[in-house]
Amino acid sequence: MLVEVLADKAFTSTIPRRILARVNAVRELSNLGPHGEDVEPVDAIRVLKDLLDILEWHAINFGPEHSTAQRGGGSIEILPALRARFPRMVRKVLLSVAFCQDARRCYLETRELTGVHMGLNSELIRREDLHFVIDEVFGEDEFTLFFNPAASIEENARRFVEDLGVVGIANCTNLLAGAAVDRAYRREMLQTR
Numbered sequence: 311m312l313v314e315v316l317a318d319k320a321f322t323s324t325i326p327r328r329i330l331a332r333v334n335a336v337r338e339l340s341n342l343g344p345h346g347e348d349v350e351p352v353d354a355i356r357v358l359k360d361l362l363d364i365l366e367w368h369a370i371n372f373g374p375e376h377s378t379a380q381r382g383g384g385s386i387e388i389l390p391a392l393r394a395r396f397p398r399m400v401r402k403v404l405l406s407v408a409f410c411q412d413a414r415r416c417y418l419e420t421r422e423l424t425g426v427h428m429g430l431n432s433e434l435i436r437r438e439d440l441h442f443v444i445d446e447v448f449g450e451d452e453f454t455l456f457f458n459p460a461a462s463i464e465e466n467a468r469r470f471v472e473d474l475g476v477v478g479i480a481n482c483t484n485l486l487a488g489a490a491v492d493r494a495y496r497r498e499m500l501q502t503r
Contacts, residue, residue, distance in 0.1 A: 336361055384410070401422070407485060411466060438483060440456070477495055477498045
């Protein structure tokens, strides 16, 4: 799973290269022992030192003084509002859809049921960054974001639920599914022509 996260260029572009190098070193050295490779005590010390550097960087940049509550961020559960606005369209396996934001970005955090084993739910938690949703384009490199992190989380969550519509939500997430979505999508596309 860490391999997929580290392959995500949007994610890694936000991390300084020196920290990213340490994250990769920790990942590689930590995988040696479980895969039958020889590991020396000096390797464990190197991993711990790198991990301390990573944690120090994280604490400086994302510590309590940077909490989302103090910056007007946080999360708002929007699944009930989505189910009310789009009956029979929201995927039934969704357990939670939270609109989240911090000072730099807005994103969705979803929880979905992937199965039940021995009476226990198996769930998948996914975060989808919404930085690619553009409101207006003024020029080649000039645009405004549909979800502005400087706006209140309440306003951004309201815009997601009320302003995007079936086409917008279907184009940027996997929250909606089924024949009702297909019909609404076609209807909305015909109205915009």
